[in-house]
Amino acid sequence: MGDHSFLVNFSSLLVLIICADTSLAQLTPGFYRKTCPNVERLVRSAVELKFQQTFVTAPATLRLFFHDCFVRGCDASILLASPNNKAEKDHPDDISLAGDGFDTVAKAKAAVDSVPQCRNKVSCADILALATRDVVNLAGGPFYTVELGRRDGRISTIASVQRRLPHPHFNLDQLNSMFASNGLTQTDMIALSGAHTIGFSHCGHLSKRIYNFSPRKGIDPTLNLQYALKLREACPLRVDSRIAINMDPVTPQKFDNQYFKNLQEGKGLFSSDQVLATDERSKGTVNLFASSQLAFNNAFVQAITKMGRIGVITGRQGEIRSDCFRVN
Secondary structure, three states, X not given: OHHHHHHHHHHHHHHHHHHHHHHHHOOEOOOXXXXXXXXXXXXXXXXXXXXXXXXXXXXXXXXXXXXHHOOOOOOOHHHOOXXXXXXXXXXXXXXXXXXXXXXXXXXXXXXXXOOOXXXXXXXXXHHHHHHHHHHHHXXXXXXXXXXXXXXXXXXXXXXXXXXXXXXXXXXXXXXXXXXXXXXXXXXXXXXXXXXXXXXEEEHHHOHHHHHOOOOOOOOOOOOOHHHHHHHHHHOOOOOOOXXXXXXXOOOOOOOOOHHHXXXXXXXXXXXXXXXHHHOHHHHHHHHHHXXXXXXXXXXXXXXXXXXXXXXXXXXXXXXOOOEOOEOO
């Protein structure tokens, strides 16, 4: 009986492993070679046009992809709207996602579907992954190969977002734990944090660091004092909490390694940024990326490729949405 039970359990485990490997194997750069051979050019042209209209396209699309993959996997569930405001994008952690990211996907989807051969053949999840690569590249970052073959999820709930996204006050252990739960290493986490080089936040997320860090210290001591005073100018007391602040005060519209140089100088906007340079366990990687654009680029490409595999659904699972913002 014991041996039989072991064999049954081992067989079940083997099936799970095979299924997981098959799912990953179905993500391939050439997935649409026969069904929509020009998909990358179609997405790129739409993204370029949107990028020319507003630079916010870049950070908004990149953040949208991150928020999608970390909740229910990279299945475009972040895009779904709910009639009663109970979808992922309605959660407080997602409510600040810029509309330009959603609009980028919508325009890229329209461009793809304008070609009869491609109509309803390419998933919104893959369009988002391609658009993310393109905005990174357009902002001066690396061009990299995107694995394709994702299907779109049918479920998007506000509850599924809870405790799935990092917060501005996280320490290194909390960051590592959250990223590890998605199969990502500390190096991956630091490289992906480098996306803040073109990111922006809002005054409401940093007021505590510059005004009320502790009863005896108004400003967080890990924050560069001159930088903190400039942040106070940009975010005075009782200002609209939605006022946007660039996360990289030096080259905010260039995807480069300046973010890591800023951390070395105490100019990380969030404490979850600054901790990467103050904790000895991560400091060495920050210093490496600050000293080498190539090292950062290579690590970022590896990390975002791994992130793009999180929880993907493939084959006959899910669907290919005709409208990225609602299920078929």
